[in-house]
Amino acid sequence: MIYINKNISINEKNIIYKTIRSSGPGGQHVNKVSTGIHLKYNISQSFYPEWFIEKLKKTSGSLLSNSGVITIKANSYKSQTRNKEDAIKRLIKLFKLSSLKKKHRIKTQPPLSFHKKRIKSKKIKSSKKQLRKTPSLDD
Numbered sequence: 001m002i003y004i005n006k007n008i009s010i011n012e013k014n015i016i017y018k019t020i021r022s023s024g025p026g027g028q029h030v031n032k033v034s035t036g037i038h039l040k041y042n043i044s045q046s047f048y049p050e051w052f053i054e055k056l057k058k059t060s061g062s063l064l065s066n067s068g069v070i071t072i073k074a075n076s077y078k079s080q081t082r083n084k085e086d087a088i089k090r091l092i093k094l095f096k097l098s099s100l101k102k103k104h105r106i107k108t109q110p111p112l113s114f115h116k117k118r119i120k121s122k123k124i125k126s127s128k129k130q131l132r133k134t135p136s137l138d139d
Contacts, residue, residue, distance in 0.1 A: 002088075002092060004092065004095045004096055004099050005099050007049060007052075007099075008048060008049075008052060008095060008099050010041070010046075010091065010092070010095060014041060014042060014045050014046060015039060015040070015041050015088075015091075016039070016040040016041070017037055017038070017039060017040075017084060017087075018037070018038040018040070019034040019035075019036065019037060019038075019080065020034055020036040020037070020038055020073075020075070021034050021035075021036060022034070022035040022036035022075035022078075022083070033080075034080070035075070035077070035078060035079060035080045035083060036073065036074065036075035036080075036083060037073070037074045037075070037080065037083040037084050037086075037087050038071060038072070038073055039070075039071070039072040039073075039074065039084075039087035039088070039091060040069055040070070040071050041069070041070045041091060042067075042068060042069050042070075043056065043064075043068045043069075043070060044067075044068040051101075052098060052099060055098045055099075056094070056095075056098040058098075059094065059097050059098045060094055060098070063094070070091065070094070072087045072090050072091055073087075074086040074087035074090070
């Protein structure tokens, strides 16, 4: 089990690895050995909260199929084990990104002291401008 947070975890038994011919670095070795990895993880086999599945659909984009299978292709490294680790890290990163909930903002009112201070400064500015005016004949 790979734990993302207290509610969400990835069951490693449900992860399916398939080796593929890599197109990454390796020279002639690439043509002989299957070092690339296709990681497949079916989210419908495990229980996840509804909000998490919806967020996962938004964040995963084309990685998630309509049948609920996440497919990650890793072929950045020459070694099959490093590609496998890379695929797992990317799956964990995807799950962590999807598990973050946006914090609900609570609206607050400005304090009364702030309101009084603002009014006082407005009156001071107003009085400065009044003093700049040319005096009328009545004064």
